Structure formats: C-alpha cells, structure tokens
Amino acid sequence: MCGILGVVATTPVNQLLYDGLQVLQHRGQDAAGIATAEGGRFHMHKGSGLVRDVFRTRNMRSLMGNWGIGHCRYPTAGSADNAAEAQPFYVNSPFGLMLAHNGNLTNADQLKQDMFLQDLRHMNTNSDSEVLLNVLAHELQAASTKYQVDAETIFKAVAGVHRRVKGAYAVVAMIAGYGLLAFRDPYGIRPLVMGRNETSEGMEYMVASESVAIDTLGFKMLRDVEPGEAVLIDMRGNFVSRQCAERTLHAPCMFEYVYLARPDSVMDGISVYETRAKMGDFLADKIRLTMPNLAIDAVIPIPDSSRHSAMELAARLKLPYREGFVKNRYIGRTFIMPGQATRRKSVRQKLNAISQEFKGRNVLLVDDSIVRGTTSREIIMMAREAGAKKVYFASASPPVRFANVYGIDMPTRSELIAAFRNDEEICREIGADALIYQDLDDLKAAVRAINPAVTQFETSCFDGSYITGDVTATYLQNMEHKRSQPPLPASDDQDGFDGPDGEQLDLNLVQAG
Numbered sequence: 001m002c003g004i005l006g007v008v009a010t011t012p013v014n015q016l017l018y019d020g021l022q023v024l025q026h027r028g029q030d031a032a033g034i035a036t037a038e039g040g041r042f043h044m045h046k047g048s049g050l051v052r053d054v055f056r057t058r059n060m061r062s063l064m065g066n067w068g069i070g071h072c073r074y075p076t077a078g079s080a081d082n083a084a085e086a087q088p089f090y091v092n093s094p095f096g097l098m099l100a101h102n103g104n105l106t107n108a109d110q111l112k113q114d115m116f117l118q119d120l121r122h123m124n125t126n127s128d129s130e131v132l133l134n135v136l137a138h139e140l141q142a143a144s145t146k147y148q149v150d151a152e153t154i155f156k157a158v159a160g161v162h163r164r165v166k167g168a169y170a171v172v173a174m175i176a177g178y179g180l181l182a183f184r185d186p187y188g189i190r191p192l193v194m195g196r197n198e199t200s201e202g203m204e205y206m207v208a209s210e211s212v213a214i215d216t217l218g219f220k221m222l223r224d225v226e227p228g229e230a231v232l233i234d235m236r237g238n239f240v241s242r243q244c245a246e247r248t249l250h251a252p253c254m255f256e257y258v259y260l261a262r263p264d265s266v267m268d269g270i271s272v273y274e275t276r277a278k279m280g281d282f283l284a285d286k287i288r289l290t291m292p293n294l295a296i297d298a299v300i301p302i303p304d305s306s307r308h309s310a311m312e313l314a315a316r317l318k319l320p321y322r323e324g325f326v327k328n329r330y331i332g333r334t335f336i337m338p339g340q341a342t343r344r345k346s347v348r349q350k351l352n353a354i355s356q357e358f359k360g361r362n363v364l365l366v367d368d369s370i371v372r373g374t375t376s377r378e379i380i381m382m383a384r385e386a387g388a389k390k391v392y393f394a395s396a397s398p399p400v401r402f403a404n405v406y407g408i409d410m411p412t413r414s415e416l417i418a419a420f421r422n423d424e425e426i427c428r429e430i431g432a433d434a435l436i437y438q439d440l441d442d443l444k445a446a447v448r449a450i451n452p453a454v455t456q457f458e459t460s461c462f463d464g465s466y467i468t469g470d471v472t473a474t475y476l477q478n479m480e481h482k483r484s485q486p487p488l489p490a491s492d493d494q495d496g497f498d499g500p501d502g503e504q505l506d507l508n509l510v511q512a513g
C-alpha cells in the first residue's frame with residue numbers, strides 16, 4: 001500500500017498535494033514525490049523519507065501549475081532505500097507521462113522482459129510501477145493515430161493495460177497537454193476515491209487512495225473509482241469516465257479495513273471506523289462463546305489501529321476499557337518500516353506501559369492483527385513487566401498465514417508467525433496466557449454489515465486464495481527465494497538526477513539537487 005493523489009484545480013496545486021500526502025502518510029513512510037504541470041511542462045520533486053523531510057520551500061516553489069499528482073511509498077518491489085524508485089515515474093514518449101501507483105504487479109518480471117524484447121523499452125529500476133508506466137506508454141503509443149491525444153485513445157490504452165498487466169493497481173497519471181488519468185484494476189483490490197470542489201472559477205477534481213484526503217482538503221466526496229474504470233479530467237476540469245475492463249469482480253483488499261486505512265476514511269462505501277467497531281462486536285461474541293470463564297479486569301488496546309475494535313469489544317462484554325499504553329506520537333507505523341531489527345526496536349520506542357493499569361490485573365490486550373508477531377511479543381512482555389497477573393491477547397483479524405502479493409510487503413510465509421503454527425503454538429510464541437483470533441467469516445460479516453453491496457474481498461493473507469488467479473505455488477516459491485537473497489546495494493545514482501534531498505526534475509531544464 002502506498003498513498004496516491006491527483007488534483008486538477010483552478011489555482012496552483014503544490015500546497016494541496018503536499019497537504020494531501022501528509023494526510024496519506026500512514027500508507028507509506030519511505031519515500032514521497034509530487035509532479036505538477038504548467039502548460040506542457042512537468043515539474044517533479046521526489047526523494048526518500050517522510051513527506052515533511054522530502055520537500056523544502058525551494059522544491060515547493062518549483063512545483064508550479066494547477067494540476068498534478070503525488071505519492072508516498074511503502075515499497076513492495078525493489079528496495080526501501082533507493083531514491084530512484086520513489087514515485088512519480090516519468091517517460092517522455094508518447095506525449096509525456098507521469099505515473100504514481102499503489103499496489104503490486106504479479107507479472108512484472110514477464111512484462112519487463114516482453115517490453116525489452118518486443119517494445120524496445122528500457123527499465124532503469126527494479127520498481128514494478130516503472131514497468132506499469134511503460135506498459136501504459138506503449139499502449140498509448142499503439143492506440144494513437146494522431147499527434148494529439150484524446151479521451152478515446154486514452155481509454156483504449158487503459159483497456160490494453162488491463163489486458164497485459166496482472167495484480168493490484170490503483171493509478172494516477174498525467175498526460176502532458178491533456179490532463180489527469182486515474183484507473184483501478186479490474187478487481188478493485190486497492191482503493192481509489194474521487195471528490196470535487198465547486199469554485200467560482202469552475203469545478204476542481206481530486207482522486208485519492210482514501211476519502212480522508214478529500215475531506216481534509218475541503219473537497220466533497222463524489223464516489224469510488226469502479227474496478228476496471230478509468231476517469232479522465234482534462235486541464236480545463238472536464239470529466240469523463242469509462243469502464244475499460246472486459247470483466248470485473250469487485251474484491252477490495254480486506255487488510256485495508258483491518259489495518260492499512262485511516263479509521264476516518266470511507267472506501268467502497270465502507271466506513272473503516274464502523275467496520276473496525278463491528279470487528280470488536282464479533283470478537284466479543286467469540287470470546288463469550290469459547291472462553292466464558294476468562295476473568296478479565298480490563299480491555300486494553302494496542303495503539304493505534306486496534307482502538308476502535310477494542311472499545312467496542314469492551315462495551316459488548318461490559319468490561320472496563322482502559323488506555324494502558326502511551327504512544328510516542330513522533331514514531332511512525334512499525335509494521336510498514338523496512339527491516340525486522342528497526343521494527344522491533346521501534347515498538348519499544350513507540351509504546352510504553354502505564355504500570356497503574358497493569359499492576360495485579362488480568363488484562364485482555366487487543367490488536368487489529370498479528371503479522372510477524374513483533375508487536376504482540378514486545379507488548380505482552382511490557383504488560384508483564386508492568387505487573388500484570390494474566391495477559392490475554394485478542395486479534396481483530398484471523399491468523400495471517402499466507403504471503404501478500406498485492407501491495408502489502410509480506411511476500412514470504414517464513415516471516416509470518418502464524419504460517420506454520422497453530423493457535424496454541426502462537427500463543428506460546430508471543431508469551432500470552434490465552435489467545436483469541438477473529439474468524440474469517442466473522443471478519444467478512446463485520447465489513448458486509450456496513451455495506452452489504454460488497455460481497456467479495458481479497459483475503460489471500462488469511463486463506464491463501466489469490467483472487468487474480470495467476471499466483472501459482474511456483475510464483476510464491478520464487479518470491480520466497482528472491483527475498484532470501486541478500487539485497488543488492490541501492491544506488492542513488494541510477495537515474496543520474498539525485499541530489500542530497502532527492503530528485504528534482506524540471507523537464508525542459510533538467511536540474512539536479
């Protein structure tokens with residue numbers, strides 16, 4: 001998961017894109033980038049780090065124009081510390097294209113090879129998003145019969161992308177001289193929503209990973225981009241859309257509702273807050289049914305993401321809800337940090353126990369998920385150190401047993417604590433006195449309770465069933481193998497543009513630093 005954002009406005013968009021990326025920061029902490037357009041000229045700045053660290057005033061000043069796109073990255077392909085893989089990506093032909101992508105392609109290697117041999121295109125990084133941009137460029141070239149691009153040609157190109165590309169992709173792209181293009185894969189695995197803002201100068205449009213960006217930037221939520229659909233907003237603010245996929249099946253990623261998205265977002269008509277609260281209800285019922293004799297003095301959430309499930313669970317079980325951990329507001333999300341050592345260290349830096357809430361008590365700790373077990377292990381230890389008598393642990397989602405190949409960086413089963421263990425073994429491994437997991441059917445029911453119109457979900461990390469149909473055992477084995485190899489050293493010089501704070505690219509001027 002990454003955060004993507006695109007805007008066509010009536011005034012300069014640099015600040016709007018910056019503010020929007022800050023709101024989407026929870027979706028990617030490793031790199032950020034913004035591209036804008038002014039007439040036929042693109043401006044771009046991108047680099048490694050948080051949004052606030054990547055952009056300086058001088059970079060912001062150079063991002064001129066009334067339309068643009070932004071990206072914050074949580075890598076699933078390539079590596080975390082390679083600034084050349086920060087997004088957006090640019091190709092100059094046809095017309096001039098910029099692209100930012102959330103998701104992960106499952107046939108990126110094949111596409112890369114095809115493009116090199118057939119389309120004579122060179123890829124300069126290990127990013128699957130660069131591959132996606134080049135497929136779009138090739139399809140646009142193939143569909144174009146004129147010097148000027150039009151909506152018909154663009155929709156034809158997106159249909160070509162859907163035919164060639166496999167996996168998960170929510171995309172915002174800029175086509176020089178035309179405007180903003182946004183599209184979503186035929187399964188709608190990653191989210192993409194649209195908003196608009198009526199001004200005296202005309203209508204402004206925004207496309208974003210989550211509705212929270214639309215709310216906080218003063219736009220009004222319009223709707224979700226449909227699976228397989230492409231939307232186009234030209235530089236004058238005219239909007240058109242078209243279904244470009246031959247077949248679609250709406251199956252949004254379940255992990256968005258469990259952990260990835262912000263609770264104040266609504267995606268695919270599903271309020272993340274309400275669904276997390278519902279998860280708490282279902283989990284409470286399971287505890288009552290399967291562990292009726294558990295003596296619990298207090299329910300304690302593991303900040304941040306589990307709060308709303310824990311709150312509802314406590315209310316349903318008529319137990320006190322207590323805040324037993326303080327979160328350091330300056331430490332980011334640990335799960336999406338690169339490297340296990342950093343993640344482990346950051347849990348201790350991020351969370352600290354308030355001993356008064358633990359001393360002599362039996363506590364039920366609630367988290368949204370247990371993935372590698374980094375958080376649960378440390379937190380249970382902290383609760384005991386703080387004087388807890390018994391430490392029970394509940395997860396608002398089922399055991400994460402399978403790799404994710406659609407935009408969450410858990411490509412190998414070996415790193416997942418639940419992959420080859422039963423509940424009893426996991427309980428022992430994390431050091432809890434009892435462990436309760438949500439059932440998958442209940443998790444689905446918790447989301448459907450909020451929007452019954454969405455009936456299917458991408459739940460591969462829980463049940464090993466991959467919705468796109470192309471993820472074979474061999475593919476997964478290759479992923480395991482790739483990840484077990486030591487990473488290649490990242491070269492910041494790959495694209496020749498890198499300066500100390502990232503990449504500054506002013507097309508027509510090409511500047512570094």
Ligand SMILES: O=P(O)(O)OC[C@H]1O[C@H](OP(=O)(O)OP(=O)(O)O)[C@H](O)[C@@H]1O
Binds near residue numbers: 259303332333369373
């Ligand atoms: O089993 P693990 O591998 O530790 O992964 C699961 C944990 O990671 C996430 O928290 P994170 O700190 O990323 O973010 P949050 O503040 O949104 O809860 C998630 O909410 C769990 O607490």
Ligand SMILES: NC(=O)CC[C@H](N)C(=O)O
Binds near residue numbers: 002085103105
């Ligand atoms: N998590 C994501 O959406 C990642 C996007 C893309 N696959 C990258 O690695 O940059």
Ligand SMILES: [Mg+2]
Binds near residue numbers: 302304305306367375
């Ligand atoms: Mg957490």
